[in-house]
Amino acid sequence: MPIGLLALAIGGFGIGLTEFVIAGLLPEVAQDFGVTEAAAGWLISGYALSVAVGAIGLTAATTRFNRKHVLLGLMVLFIIGNLMSAIAPNYSVMMLGRVVAALCHGAFFGIGAVVAADMVAPAKRAGAIAMMFAGLTSANVLGVPLGTLLGQQLGWRSTFWAITVIGVIALIGVATLVSGHSAADAETRDNGLRGELVAFAHPQVWLSLFVTVLGFGGMFGAFTYIAYTLTEVSGFASASVPWLLVLFGAGLFIGNFVGGKAADRSVPKTLIIVLVGLTAVLGVFALTAHSQVMTTISLVMMGAFGFATVPGLQMRIMHYADRAPTLASGANIAAFNVGNALGAWVGGLTITAGLGYTAPIWAGAALTVAGLAVLLVATKLASQHAKRTPAPRPAEALTG
Numbered sequence: 001m002p003i004g005l006l007a008l009a010i011g012g013f014g015i016g017l018t019e020f021v022i023a024g025l026l027p028e029v030a031q032d033f034g035v036t037e038a039a040a041g042w043l044i045s046g047y048a049l050s051v052a053v054g055a056i057g058l059t060a061a062t063t064r065f066n067r068k069h070v071l072l073g074l075m076v077l078f079i080i081g082n083l084m085s086a087i088a089p090n091y092s093v094m095m096l097g098r099v100v101a102a103l104c105h106g107a108f109f110g111i112g113a114v115v116a117a118d119m120v121a122p123a124k125r126a127g128a129i130a131m132m133f134a135g136l137t138s139a140n141v142l143g144v145p146l147g148t149l150l151g152q153q154l155g156w157r158s159t160f161w162a163i164t165v166i167g168v169i170a171l172i173g174v175a176t177l178v179s180g181h182s183a184a185d186a187e188t189r190d191n192g193l194r195g196e197l198v199a200f201a202h203p204q205v206w207l208s209l210f211v212t213v214l215g216f217g218g219m220f221g222a223f224t225y226i227a228y229t230l231t232e233v234s235g236f237a238s239a240s241v242p243w244l245l246v247l248f249g250a251g252l253f254i255g256n257f258v259g260g261k262a263a264d265r266s267v268p269k270t271l272i273i274v275l276v277g278l279t280a281v282l283g284v285f286a287l288t289a290h291s292q293v294m295t296t297i298s299l300v301m302m303g304a305f306g307f308a309t310v311p312g313l314q315m316r317i318m319h320y321a322d323r324a325p326t327l328a329s330g331a332n333i334a335a336f337n338v339g340n341a342l343g344a345w346v347g348g349l350t351i352t353a354g355l356g357y358t359a360p361i362w363a364g365a366a367l368t369v370a371g372l373a374v375l376l377v378a379t380k381l382a383s384q385h386a387k388r389t390p391a392p393r394p395a396e397a398l399t400g
Contacts, residue, residue, distance in 0.1 A: 012135025055106020130260025251303025
């Protein structure tokens with residue numbers, strides 16, 4: 001794999017750490033700024049909403065610029081946002097720092113996925129995308145527990161200073177290791193925003209977005225309230241939850257790697273198998289959540305199958321966006337976050353309805369089934385279209 005992918009992975013690690021580590025530091029942040037737990041929680045939800053806005057807005061605004069230069073600009077934005085959080089004198093500045101950092105999140109992964117895919121041969125593109133997202137999964141496995149520990153020992157601001165340093169390292173890495181020129185880059189600048197928007201005329205692009213929202217939302221429907229499931233149903237002590245989430249993060253890491261390798265062979269087959277597997281895992285999890293052993297196994301498998309979808313989903317939309325993949329790629333990153341919000345909302349409805357703490361898992365399984373149904377329809381339509389069309393470029397065919 002090209003060494004430039006390492007620079008993208010480091011950027012992904014820092015961004016993933018920014019998104020997730022705040023959850024473990026909320027009590028300290030709330031106490032420092034004198035705000036309620038609910039107000040502190042907006043530092044998480046406000047970030048997620050800003051990711052969706054930045055994924056489409058910033059990507060659309062930068063379509064005519066060199067992708068490497070855009071990535072450098074996004075990393076500068078990331079550094080500024082986390083620096084603001086580290087020195088924030090009050091809650092409002094802290095929130096602004098979170099929003100600034102979040103704006104770069106979706107655009108970085110959306111544009112970074114296109115850059116990563118362009119670094120390698122067509123048959124290895126899903127693996128290259130998985131390499132970039134490995135930074136995000138590593139943030140869950142290693143970064144979050146270490147970042148939380150650092151914040152608890154030296155104060156929560158120390159964690160954001162550390163993330164700022166990671167951002168500087170990623171900035172230097174992108175500047176020195178990522179190529180600044182490619183044929184695809186030149187073509188994107190020629191197309192401009194209007195050319196990028198043309199990609200959304202393809203029905204398969206919209207179907208891909210729906211699969212992302214529903215399929216990925218299914219996992220997050222179960223994950224959002226997982227702490228309650230672990231303590232109230234499985235009987236784990238609260239102190240065990242962070243370490244159980246490390247196992248979940250390990251599942252994410254494994255799933256991302258395996259999913260990328262499999263998607264390089266066949267995107268449709270990989271996504272179908274993974275979504276079927278995720279549905280089965282969620283069903284088993286819901287039925288056996290009273291068992292600590294089965295819960296531990298299910299948690300790892302849920303992470304593995306859930307994140308194994310990511311390289312394939314990103315590859316699918318980039319394929320059907322064809323020669324204008326940048327904005328569509330960013331839109332798919334936004335779709336992941338919309339799925340997160342949808343899964344959390346549906347899961348919350350089941351709890352409010354008094355259905356118990358395994359209900360969000362069942363709700364997640366239902367969303368995953370809906371995503372699988374959309375995928376099967378989309379795959380069938382793509383296959384029918386391929387039969388009526390002259391042979392496609394073999395390396396990019398997604399119908400097998």
